[in-house]
Every structure is written in C-alpha cells, then in structure tokens.
Amino acid sequence: MDDRTTRRVLLGVTGGVAAYKAAELARALLRNNVEVRVAMTDAGTRFVTPATFQALTGRPVATDLWDAGFTSGMAHIELSRGVDAIVVAPASANFLAKLAHGLADDLLSTTCLARACPLLVAPAMNREMWDNPATQRNLALLRGDGVAILGPAAGDQACGEVGMGRLLEPEELLQAILDFLSPKRLAGRKVLVTAGPTFEAIDTVRGITNQSSGRMGYAIAAAAAAMGADVTLVSGPTSLPPPASAHFVYVTSAAEMLNAVNAHAGAADLFFSVAAVADYTPEAPAARKIKKSGEPLEIKLRPTVDILAQVARMPGGPFCVGFAAESENLAEYAQAKRRKKAIPMIVANLVQHTVGREENEVTIYDEAGAHALARAPKSRIARAIVEHAVALFEARGGAPRLATVKQAS
Ligand SMILES: Cc1cc2nc3c(=O)[nH]c(=O)nc-3n(C[C@H](O)[C@H](O)[C@H](O)COP(=O)(O)O)c2cc1C
Structure with a gap:
C-alpha cells in the first residue's frame, strides 16, 4: 500500500440476517475516509436492498456478473482493481465454502477469485453451521490461502440460539479493517x-x-x-x-x-x-496474613x-x-x-x-x-x-x- 490517505474497499454482502450491520459498517468506513463500493450476492439482496447501500455510498451496487454498465463488460475484474481490499461482511457459510474451493458462479465470488488485493471475511451464521466440520475445514483452507478472518463473536443469535457465529459489531469490524489498511509506519520499530x-x-x-x-x-x-x-x-x-x-x-x-x-x-x-x-x-x-485485632493498624x-x-x-x-x-x-x-x-x-x-x-x-x-x-x-x-x-x-x-x-x- 502507498501513502494515499484515502483507502478503497469493495464491501461484499452475502445472504445472512446480519447483512443489516453491513449498512452501518459502510457508513463507518465512509466516515473514516475509506471509499466504499458494494457488491452483493443474490441472497444478500433478500436481506437488505441494494438501494440502501447505493444511498449510503452514493454509488450503484454491483450484483450482476453480466452487468453491461461496466466499460470492459467484466465487472468481476473492474471491481477489484484499484481497491486496497475486499471485505466480505457478513460472509455466509455458503460463501466461505465457495471461496475455499474457488467457485465463481456469481459476481461476488468471481470477483474474489479474480482479485489482485487482500481479502478479509467476517463470518456470520448459526452456531451449528459454524461448528460444522465442513465450515471449519473451509476456514482452515481460507486461512492457509492468506485470507484474513474477522471474528465471529459468541452470543445471542438471530435464530434464538446462543453460541459462536455472530457477526462482529460494525465498530469492531471498522477497527479491524482500519488496522489492516493503516500504513505500516512502525515497521521495524x-x-x-x-x-x-x-x-x-x-x-x-x-x-x-x-x-x-x-x-x-x-x-x-x-x-x-x-x-x-x-x-x-x-x-x-x-x-x-x-x-x-x-x-x-x-x-x-x-x-x-x-x-x-x-x-x-x-x-x-x-x-x-x-x-x-x-x-x-x-x-x-507481612510474611503471613495479618490477624484482625481491635487496635488501629x-x-x-x-x-x-x-x-x-x-x-x-x-x-x-x-x-x-x-x-x-x-x-x-x-x-x-x-x-x-x-x-x-x-x-x-x-x-x-x-x-x-x-x-x-x-x-x-x-x-x-x-x-x-x-x-x-x-x-x-x-x-x-x-x-x-x-x-x-x-x-x-x-x-x-x-x-x-x-x-x-x-x-x-
Ligand atoms: C432467514 C434466513 C437467514 C439466514 N441467515 C444466514 C446466516 O446468518 N448465515 C449464513 O451463512 N446463512 C444464512 N442463511 C442461508 C443463506 O442465505 C443461504 O445459504 C444462501 O444460499 C447464501 O447465499 P450467498 O452465500 O450467495 O449469499 C439464511 C437463510 C435464511 C432464509
């Protein structure tokens, strides 16, 4: 990363209840001088409409692999060029599985596969989905591939259960992303x-x-x-x-x-x-516990x-x-x-x-x-x-x- 003060992030939103927190994250990033473009999976748009993110970021939301609005006709290439990182928050169990195995069957997964920048994912899912060995295997693969995993946290879940799998709060995600993007001015110190x-x-x-x-x-x-x-x-x-x-x-x-x-x-x-x-x-x-007495000490x-x-x-x-x-x-x-x-x-x-x-x-x-x-x-x-x-x-x-x-x- 260079010395630019403005950072650019592609925020990917996938299909989970916690998608509403991504709207707050987008705002927080913008307030912190980070330019945000949003790309959503089809399931993601079922939870929060692209209109919300378009209004917040002032930029159209990318959802379609075949979007003719991109000059090159290749949204999946254009979207990740010139950004400092792709952040997928929330990242569904399904999306993590696709990332881990290199699947590219929609715009966001294809963009992640074709990226030339770091990838950060913030998982959010039911605790059983999180604990499932398949999900844990996928996470291990992603870590091995150098993908940064942010969270999740433990606590009350939208489904009424309690356990691991909550999306980190927008403020925690913001800090982790800013940390990641911050110039390494203290390297070697x-x-x-x-x-x-x-x-x-x-x-x-x-x-x-x-x-x-x-x-x-x-x-x-x-x-x-x-x-x-x-x-x-x-x-x-x-x-x-x-x-x-x-x-x-x-x-x-x-x-x-x-x-x-x-x-x-x-x-x-x-x-x-x-x-x-x-x-x-x-x-x-005293070398041993001082005994109580009626006298001042x-x-x-x-x-x-x-x-x-x-x-x-x-x-x-x-x-x-x-x-x-x-x-x-x-x-x-x-x-x-x-x-x-x-x-x-x-x-x-x-x-x-x-x-x-x-x-x-x-x-x-x-x-x-x-x-x-x-x-x-x-x-x-x-x-x-x-x-x-x-x-x-x-x-x-x-x-x-x-x-x-x-x-x-
Ligand atoms: C109401 C509802 C809530 C869901 N919440 C989650 C969730 O929090 N995390 C998750 O991984 N999947 C969740 N799912 C399942 C995903 O939406 C589903 O696996 C979908 O195919 C994910 O697509 P995507 O990865 O392309 O966004 C939920 C489904 C429904 C119907």
Missing part, C-alpha cells in the same frame, strides 16, 4: 507499553491496587502492532485476554513492572507508559520508583509518552507533569471519563500545546494517540532509521 494497575502486597492476601482496567494500554499496544511495530506489553493484573499481536509480560507489583520495563526499554524506539503504577508501596509486607508506605521518569532520563532512550489521569485542573497538571518528567508528549484525561469505561475522551499535550480528541471508543482514541506520537517521533529524526530498515528488508 520496537514499542514498549505498560498497562493496567499494579498490586502492592500488604500481607500474603491483601494489597493496594487501583481501578485501572488496562483497556487503554491494551488498545495502544494493538494500535502500535497494527502499524507494524514489534510490541512488548508489560501488564499488571487485568481481566483482559493477552493480545495476540504483542509479546506479553505479566507483572504484579510496581517493582516487577520496573524490572520488566528496564529489561525492554533499552531496545525500544517508543515507550507508552499507560499503566497506573502505585506511587507508594508497603515498606515491609498503621501500614508504612514508601514511594516507588517513577518508571516513566527513569526511562525518560535514559541516554539514547525511547521516545516517551506519558499518561495522566486527573480529577481536576487537567491542563495545568498534565503540562506540569510533562515538563517535570521531561517527556515530549503526555495524554491526559479526567478519571471520571475513563476508569473502567469502554470509551474515553483525552487531550494530548506536547511542545506545540493542547490537542483535544473527541469522545470515542478506546481503540479509536489509541490509534489517534499512536499516530500523534509517531508523527512527533518521525519529526525528531525517527524516520531515517525507518527508511534504513525498509531498505534492508
């Missing part, structure tokens, strides 16, 4: 991310922690990986699944997080310090090492991005923290806007001032944060190293 809370032991069972869910840090790690980076994610205790796209280091305490960061920071090009690391830790955790705390400040001071260290969660005076506290730690960029939010939530609303502070990002899912905010950091990093001379790496590969 190492990115280190910390995420989640830490847990500071008071005794063998109790400890001091905080309400950080880890979602923002995990989203930053995923966004950097989508931009081609080699990502290491150092995470405190969270309930999130380890991301497949990053090297994962699980830690508990602030001291363990410091050790893990020290082990990786030297090789990192960028460091995103997203974790809510404890500022204080019990000076002498005092726990002496000592300050922990400031991980971000330490990495920021490393000679030749990574480009550092800090995060500040405040409950008031956001701009003042965030800029003061950025200057004190001598870091080029800090992302600030109000705790009441972020902790434990799926969405976030942040402001980026750098030498140039404040850059507010509107409220959005954490995955979208993460992408904008990483893009901002990469732009600053490249402006400081990160780019030449990237060019060298590219030439060598």
Whole structure:
C-alpha cells in the first residue's frame, strides 16, 4: 500500500440476517475516509436492498456478473482493481465454502477469485453451521490461502440460539479493517507499553491496587502492532485476554513492572507508559496474613520508583509518552507533569471519563500545546494517540532509521 490517505474497499454482502450491520459498517468506513463500493450476492439482496447501500455510498451496487454498465463488460475484474481490499461482511457459510474451493458462479465470488488485493471475511451464521466440520475445514483452507478472518463473536443469535457465529459489531469490524489498511509506519520499530494497575502486597492476601482496567494500554499496544511495530506489553493484573499481536509480560507489583520495563526499554524506539503504577508501596509486607485485632493498624508506605521518569532520563532512550489521569485542573497538571518528567508528549484525561469505561475522551499535550480528541471508543482514541506520537517521533529524526530498515528488508 502507498501513502494515499484515502483507502478503497469493495464491501461484499452475502445472504445472512446480519447483512443489516453491513449498512452501518459502510457508513463507518465512509466516515473514516475509506471509499466504499458494494457488491452483493443474490441472497444478500433478500436481506437488505441494494438501494440502501447505493444511498449510503452514493454509488450503484454491483450484483450482476453480466452487468453491461461496466466499460470492459467484466465487472468481476473492474471491481477489484484499484481497491486496497475486499471485505466480505457478513460472509455466509455458503460463501466461505465457495471461496475455499474457488467457485465463481456469481459476481461476488468471481470477483474474489479474480482479485489482485487482500481479502478479509467476517463470518456470520448459526452456531451449528459454524461448528460444522465442513465450515471449519473451509476456514482452515481460507486461512492457509492468506485470507484474513474477522471474528465471529459468541452470543445471542438471530435464530434464538446462543453460541459462536455472530457477526462482529460494525465498530469492531471498522477497527479491524482500519488496522489492516493503516500504513505500516512502525515497521521495524520496537514499542514498549505498560498497562493496567499494579498490586502492592500488604500481607500474603491483601494489597493496594487501583481501578485501572488496562483497556487503554491494551488498545495502544494493538494500535502500535497494527502499524507494524514489534510490541512488548508489560501488564499488571487485568481481566483482559493477552493480545495476540504483542509479546506479553505479566507483572504484579510496581517493582516487577520496573524490572520488566528496564529489561525492554533499552531496545525500544517508543515507550507508552499507560499503566497506573502505585506511587507508594508497603515498606515491609507481612510474611503471613495479618490477624484482625481491635487496635488501629498503621501500614508504612514508601514511594516507588517513577518508571516513566527513569526511562525518560535514559541516554539514547525511547521516545516517551506519558499518561495522566486527573480529577481536576487537567491542563495545568498534565503540562506540569510533562515538563517535570521531561517527556515530549503526555495524554491526559479526567478519571471520571475513563476508569473502567469502554470509551474515553483525552487531550494530548506536547511542545506545540493542547490537542483535544473527541469522545470515542478506546481503540479509536489509541490509534489517534499512536499516530500523534509517531508523527512527533518521525519529526525528531525517527524516520531515517525507518527508511534504513525498509531498505534492508
Ligand atoms: C432467514 C434466513 C437467514 C439466514 N441467515 C444466514 C446466516 O446468518 N448465515 C449464513 O451463512 N446463512 C444464512 N442463511 C442461508 C443463506 O442465505 C443461504 O445459504 C444462501 O444460499 C447464501 O447465499 P450467498 O452465500 O450467495 O449469499 C439464511 C437463510 C435464511 C432464509
């Protein structure tokens, strides 16, 4: 893919109840500067009319292999030329079977077979259809052929059953597609991310922690990986699944997080310090469970090492991005923290806007001032944060190293 800012996608819609979600996906792609052309199978048109997609995209919907409206008379060739990817969402069990075996008996399947671009499919079907060995065999064939499979998810199904086979939500599909299409500006780069809370032991069972869910840090790690980076994610205790796209280091305490960061920071090009690391830790955790008594209990705390400040001071260290969660005076506290730690960029939010939530609303502070990002899912905010950091990093001379790496590969 080149450096064009506008991407082009052919959205294929096949015959499943979830076809209505493709309309929302088309809108979301358009809102994100992706040009969309839609092609539908005959069964797909039974669920949502082509008129809906034509109205949304402003372009006629292709349904007919023999459509004389294409200059060359070969819609199946013209449709996939000049697009960055074909995305089939929803992809029916039948359509996956046809793709896996190279069948070309309608416009969409013929276009997929004749494509000169990547293919992404988002399966959606009843759970028994999904579990059927034939479907699983077809998926294995498609994976082997380099087709990207998006989802499906588990949950309530239109047929009333519950299980695997739901189409991913339009927002999830959007993120996966944008990830796929995003220029690999971090190819050859190492990115280190910390995420989640830490847990500071008071005794063998109790400890001091905080309400950080880890979602923002995990989203930053995923966004950097989508931009081609080699990502290491150092995470405190969270309930999130380890991301497949990053090297994962699980830690508990602030001291363990410091050790893990020290082990990786030297090789990192960028460091995103997203974790809510404890500022204080019990000076002498008890070696056994503290027994209850009627007396007041005092726990002496000592300050922990400031991980971000330490990495920021490393000679030749990574480009550092800090995060500040405040409950008031956001701009003042965030800029003061950025200057004190001598870091080029800090992302600030109000705790009441972020902790434990799926969405976030942040402001980026750098030498140039404040850059507010509107409220959005954490995955979208993460992408904008990483893009901002990469732009600053490249402006400081990160780019030449990237060019060298590219030439060598
Ligand atoms: C009401 C209804 C809902 C259906 N939903 C699905 C579905 O969600 N997923 C699927 O794979 N097939 C579903 N089917 C079956 C497909 O529409 C059928 O296999 C069709 O031949 C698919 O054609 P296509 O792959 O060319 O679009 C459904 C059929 C009906 C009648």
